[in-house]
Amino acid sequence: MGHADTLLAMGGAFVAAAVLARLGRRIGLPTIPLFMVAGILVGPHTPGFVLVEDPHDFEMLSALGLVLLLFYLGLEFHVEDLQRGGRSLVVAGGLYLLLNVGAGFTFGWLLGWGLAEALVLAGVIGISSSAIVTKVLVENRRLGRPETKLILGITVVEDIFLALYLAVLQPVIGGAENLGEAAAQAGKAFGFLLLLALAARFGTRWIGRLVAVEDDELLVISFLGFAVLIAGLSEELGVVDAIGAFMAGLILGNTSAGDRIRELVHPLRDAFGAIFFFVFGLSIDPGDFGAVWLPVLIAAVVTMLMNLAAGLVTARMNGFGLTPAANIATTLVARGEFALILATMAAAAGLDPRLLPFIAGYVLVLAIFGPFAAGNSGLLAAGLSPLASRMRRRRAGSSST
Known part of the structure; x- marks a missing residue:
């Protein structure tokens, strides 16, 4: 692609x-899904106008x-959020991950695509989109609601699970020849994570002095260079560049320049x-959707059911009623950037x-259905109310006998 063609395609x-x-x-x-759709529409696999012939x-x-x-x-990651939430927050997040990742x-595994593929799907189906979750909370004006702290805590x-999971997944899908080699690569990844x-x-304090400058232009160059350098070093060591970038943000976020960055x-x-x-x-070739539309719909239904179960259990653990439970369940349904990171890794492997x-x-x-479901979570709570009433009456009847 020539210089002019590159500029035209980028613009x-x-x-x-x-x-x-x-x-x-x-x-x-x-x-997020709309940016994807834009790429599909003007990509090389869709009839009509093609903006970019080669995604590479x-x-x-x-x-x-x-x-x-x-x-x-x-x-944006703060360890203090976990410390303030305490054991109940860790248990709630762990339960959510256990249900969805499991x-x-x-x-x-049931699809029969292979062990490596099943591990990728575990992460894809197990982790919600932080970007969409935050946006849903803001747009539905729920930041001040008591269950929102629980949602953000999950x-x-x-986020912690993602960093660890990527470190384990990379050697598994990256072609390690045996268990010993996979363990060695995972150990190197965890060692690098520990160092960061x-x-x-x-x-x-020391790193903050390197990037803390008064001029915004120099600060942008400094933190951007630091993030890309750590990501590149991660890739060189056989660790996913996304992990390095996450840890670079974690480091700089704790410096005196964190708010400005x-x-x-x-x-x-x-x-x-x-x-x-x-x-x-x-x-993405839209023609390939024909072979996966049924698994996609089944996976979406499974995700909704697992989120509903996790929402009901975590809400009850924290003393919330049906409406907060419905808010938790529907807000965390959307999937987005993390799933696409795993898809990129799978394609490269x-x-x-x-x-x-x-x-x-x-x-x-789910990126389209999730915000819609969250905005109408009251309907879910109303639908669950008769079921909850019957269960309370049943428990009351069994205790009286």
Whole structure:
């Protein structure tokens, strides 16, 4: 692709994503699936106008978008949130992951696509989208509700799980020849994570001095260089670059410049994050959906049921009623950026080609349905009310006898 063609394609990608996202927002749709749809519509696999012939031409931009997404997630991560929530928050997050990750692995195993594919699906189905969850809470004005702390706490537990899961998953799907080699690669990944965690705990003052400058331009160059450098080092060591980016954000988020970095990285994250989702859409052939539409619908139903079960149990554990339980269940349904990260890893590892259209369809369904369900969670609570009443009467009858 020539210089002019690259600029035209890049500009067209931003415009296509922006136009479709603006249209979608008018009817209340989240931007993540719309960026994907924009990529599908102008990609090489869809009839009509083709903006980008080869998705690999945007590979570096997509990688930068992924780095910035995970870097921002690390910036927003606060260990204090877990400490304040205490044991109940960890138990709630663990229960949510147990139900959803377990269901995802079982579902993948039953599909018969292979062990590595089942492990990828466990993460895809098990982890909700922090970006969509936060957006749903803001748009439905639920930040002040008592169950919101529990919802955000569960996403924090998911973030920790994601970093650890990626470290374990990479050697498994990356072609390790035997268990010993896989264990060695996982050990190297965990060692690197431990080193970065120690830097986040004890080295923030020293690192903060390196990036803390008065000029915003120099601060942007400093934190961007740090994030990309750590991500590249992670990749060089055989660890997913997303983990390095997350840990880089965790480190810088604890420095004195953390608040300024969070503010300055926002537009970069949004712009290049949009390109990441757009490029993912470019790689999707809509014709492949025909072979996976039934598994996609089954997986979506399973996710909704697991979220409902987790919402009811965690709400009861924390003394909440049906309405908060419905809010928890529906808010955490959406899947998005984490599923696409796993899809990118699976494609790079050469796993079953059905994974890519499956994950794309699954994300599209739940990223659209999730916000709609969350906005109408009162209907779910009303539907559950008669069932809850019957169960209370049954328990009362059994206790009286």
